[in-house]
Amino acid sequence: MTRPLTPRQQNVYDFIVKTMNDLGYPPTRAEIARALGFRSPNAAEEHLRALNRKGAIRMIPGTSRGIRLTAQEATTEPQGTTTEAAPTPQEGLAIIGEVAAGSPILAAEHIDRYCPLPPDYFTPRADYLLRVRGLSMQDIGILEGDLLAVHRTEHIRDGQIVVARLEDEVTVKRFKRQGHKVWLIAENADFPTIEVDLRHQDLEIEGIGVGVIRGGNGQALH
Missing domain, CATH: 2.10.109.10 (Umud Fragment, subunit A)
Structure with a gap:
């Protein structure tokens, strides 16, 4: 993240992070609008574009859940190391x-x-x-x-x-x-x-x- 966010942009960013942590995939514009009280998905879209310009996220055109966190994309595993998958509470x-x-x-x-x-x-x-x-x-x-x-x-x-x-x-x-x-x-x-x-x-x-x-x-x- 290279530029500071406004309070509203931070709210949107935090909701994206929470959704991805909880569900494993990003929210749609409509889900952001509902969760944060925007009048329409277009308002959520404007905040997403601002986050994209500021380098907080990367938007993938043409997809309803096309949002990537740049902080996660920048994180890579050092060579020669392995990570253990987190256990899941249910199988199948x-x-x-x-x-x-x-x-x-x-x-x-x-x-x-x-x-x-x-x-x-x-x-x-x-x-x-x-x-x-x-x-x-x-x-x-x-x-x-x-x-x-x-x-x-x-x-x-x-x-x-x-x-x-x-x-x-x-x-x-x-x-x-x-x-x-x-x-x-x-x-x-x-x-x-x-x-x-x-x-x-x-x-x-x-x-x-x-x-x-x-x-x-x-x-x-x-």
Whole structure:
């Protein structure tokens, strides 16, 4: 950090640090706005740009969680040393049930239990399992009650199955984007395609589907 921060910028910076320490990933603009009482995500964006200019963070364009702490990036391990991974209180993948509006998807209150499958059972590795609600993806074999293995990534391609958060509603759909328009496409003719205008709507991609556990009973499908 090369230049001093204003009190408000410090509040934003501290919230980013806390979120990354608690959850392992940075907050979105909408989450910053809600936590700090800003009127809109645009206000959070202005503070992030100021932090970026002052060297406190590095912003990665085109991603909802594209924030990196420059202090962490500058920290490197000396050659010849090894670090021991911190112990985790649970083994396996978290199973996410109902997701509360405005709350990070991996918040503790969303975790129903843990599945003993290791993350690298799936390729790419899974970060969590989401319990599927509804029948909008039944035509490709993703059914009510299944567990969708999800890999968190900032790199989304057209045609991938994604977990999307649209204005605090979490849904599983096929992704397509053209310019500022995104289509979230159901795989069931009874469900309409959701059209999103990124200029006016807040869309977050929580990850891509990398496998399915049928009915949550342990029968994994890739």
